[in-house]
Amino acid sequence: MKKIIFLSFIFLLFCTGCQNNPPISFIDFSKTTPITKNTTNNNDTKPLKIAVATVLSPNVTISNYRNIAKYISEKTNRPTLLIQRKTYEELNILMSNGEADIAFMSTGAYSSYRGLNEIELLAMVAYKKTATYFSQVIVHKDSSISTLADLQGKTFAFTDPLSYSGHIAILNELHQSHNKPETFFSRYIYTYGHDKSIWAVANKVVDAASIDSMILEHSQKYTPWITANIKVISSIGPYPTGPVVIRKSLPPEIKTSLKTSLLNMHEDSANMETLNGLLIDRFIEPNPEAYLPLIKNYQQVGDNI
Numbered sequence: 001m002k003k004i005i006f007l008s009f010i011f012l013l014f015c016t017g018c019q020n021n022p023p024i025s026f027i028d029f030s031k032t033t034p035i036t037k038n039t040t041n042n043n044d045t046k047p048l049k050i051a052v053a054t055v056l057s058p059n060v061t062i063s064n065y066r067n068i069a070k071y072i073s074e075k076t077n078r079p080t081l082l083i084q085r086k087t088y089e090e091l092n093i094l095m096s097n098g099e100a101d102i103a104f105m106s107t108g109a110y111s112s113y114r115g116l117n118e119i120e121l122l123a124m125v126a127y128k129k130t131a132t133y134f135s136q137v138i139v140h141k142d143s144s145i146s147t148l149a150d151l152q153g154k155t156f157a158f159t160d161p162l163s164y165s166g167h168i169a170i171l172n173e174l175h176q177s178h179n180k181p182e183t184f185f186s187r188y189i190y191t192y193g194h195d196k197s198i199w200a201v202a203n204k205v206v207d208a209a210s211i212d213s214m215i216l217e218h219s220q221k222y223t224p225w226i227t228a229n230i231k232v233i234s235s236i237g238p239y240p241t242g243p244v245v246i247r248k249s250l251p252p253e254i255k256t257s258l259k260t261s262l263l264n265m266h267e268d269s270a271n272m273e274t275l276n277g278l279l280i281d282r283f284i285e286p287n288p289e290a291y292l293p294l295i296k297n298y299q300q301v302g303d304n305i
Contacts, residue, residue: 051100075261088162108164121286132238135165157209240290
């Protein structure tokens, strides 16, 4: 079996190799954050538990999720509790165990969900007038790699096992050519962050990585000194954006209130900085059919996850 380098090693590399970047603050993913509730809330009202796993660095996104949780509290007149988790699997476990009411899921996490508690789509993310994105394969700008086939025998960075753009899309490509990552790559790692995968390629820690096209665009804007060292060799997709889901057993009136709140959030300009910070222009009505091919793909490659 090919050796997999664990995340602790990547963190060590990041700490010793990064330059021109501000220090990253520590985020304790085991903790929850109670959001200040509206003063009209009944003290006996159970809080709505909102679960998130960050697709960008935690210090970049968590304040924006807190703002969304506060907005939901104000609009639904209920207290909210923000639950942070590090991986998409942990997010799915929360929903499966009934320990969260709402989750901001990745496309892959939703497509792979097989939890005991049923969930429903509440909304989808729209960004730059579309509700789709691509899995983009990146290599160093000086690399001679130009096709997916050239990646055989190379080192590769996945983001999260349940990330569609950062893992499942590549597994599906390998499956179609009767390959598996264990035998196709010389070794592979999980970075648990699209921005970390970009850094790993830019600094030649690995030969290639697959990332979310929306996050690459974000990185090109905010960390151009890093993305200047990479190039895209393949775009796979498009895929539907990550959805917001809710526990199916929630009362209908709460579901309606939550959906109305999210679908109207962009109408208040005061919310746009928060939304844009999470690569969201607005929330839109979900399209369940858009995820069906991805669910089927996951069923085919799930043994490798």
